[in-house]
Amino acid sequence: MPPCTLQQVWPAPLDVSPEQMALAALRHEIDVLDDQLLALFERRLAIAARVGKAKDAPSGPHLKLRPDREQSVLDRVVAQAAPDNREAVESLWRQIVGWGLARQGRVQVRVWSPVEPTRAFDGARLRFGDAADMKVARDPQAALAWAAEGHGVAVLAINAGDPWWIGLRREWGSLCVFDGFGGETPTALAVGRIDPAALPGGRRVLITAGGDAGDGSGLRRCGLDTHHGWSLSLTDAPVSLGGDEGCVGAIG
Numbered sequence: 001m002p003p004c005t006l007q008q009v010w011p012a013p014l015d016v017s018p019e020q021m022a023l024a025a026l027r028h029e030i031d032v033l034d035d036q037l038l039a040l041f042e043r044r045l046a047i048a049a050r051v052g053k054a055k056d057a058p059s060g061p062h063l064k065l066r067p068d069r070e071q072s073v074l075d076r077v078v079a080q081a082a083p084d085n086r087e088a089v090e091s092l093w094r095q096i097v098g099w100g101l102a103r104q105g106r107v108q109v110r111v112w113s114p115v116e117p118t119r120a121f122d123g124a125r126l127r128f129g130d131a132a133d134m135k136v137a138r139d140p141q142a143a144l145a146w147a148a149e150g151h152g153v154a155v156l157a158i159n160a161g162d163p164w165w166i167g168l169r170r171e172w173g174s175l176c177v178f179d180g181f182g183g184e185t186p187t188a189l190a191v192g193r194i195d196p197a198a199l200p201g202g203r204r205v206l207i208t209a210g211g212d213a214g215d216g217s218g219l220r221r222c223g224l225d226t227h228h229g230w231s232l233s234l235t236d237a238p239v240s241l242g243g244d245e246g247c248v249g250a251i252g
């Protein structure tokens with residue numbers, strides 16, 4: 001076979017059609033934008049690393065993750081995006097913020113969901129982004145103990161045969177719920193050593209004695225699970241964490 005020459009592979013400039021030239025120009029525009037995006041992304045990562053150091057002083061027992069701040073970053077950019085782009089913008093910014101957080105230490109996530117493992121795993125991946133180190137947890141109690149030691153976040157299914165959530169009121173006072181996955185009525189909750197001041201605005205998570213009948217507190221509640229007279233529910237009422245109402249966190 002004769003050797004392949006450049007002439008044979010690339011058309012001579014005069015052979016380039018207007019369509020090919022238009023395509024090349026558009027691709028050049030994309031290259032220019034990519035250069036700008038890359039420079040901005042790298043600047044943002046560097047600033048996120050500095051924010052992490054600023055949060056070290058004073059150093060506390062909490063994870064670096066700040067759900068309230070993430071919520072306001074996302075809400076702000078999604079609100080500015082064109083309606084058709086909102087889904088893409090939200091998923092991209094989850095990744096951006098996830099990598100920002102990873103500059104402060106990679107987030108460890110343990111997912112326990114015996115009934116629908118892929119659903120909970122996918123929800124957690126969407127929430128924490130590719131930067132998170134996610135693994136399956138075999139036992140919710142072990143995952144809670146691990147999270148209480150400050151190693152990372154546990155994503156635990158509800159209505160899955162283990163009322164692990166009762167422990168949030170009784171044993172795991174250092175942990176709080178800060179997100180839910182699975183839609184309007186969550187099927188899994190994210191739990192970690194989150195600074196209570198950094199909980200997202202939104203529905204509060206309650207654990208109360210009294211089952212479906214209510215405990216007389218008068219709060220309007222949406223039930224998620226019950227077990228032996230305990231109930232796990234959500235409320236729109238602005239109750240504070242750890243109060244008499246049994247508030248153990250909030251989901252945005």
Ligand SMILES: O=C(O)C(=O)C[C@]1(C(=O)O)C=C[C@@H](O)C=C1
Nearest residue numbers: 048051065066069070097100101
């Ligand atoms: O604002 C912070 O506290 C940050 O660490 C920055 C940042 C971000 O990248 O925007 C990253 C992680 C936090 O969970 C919230 C926001």
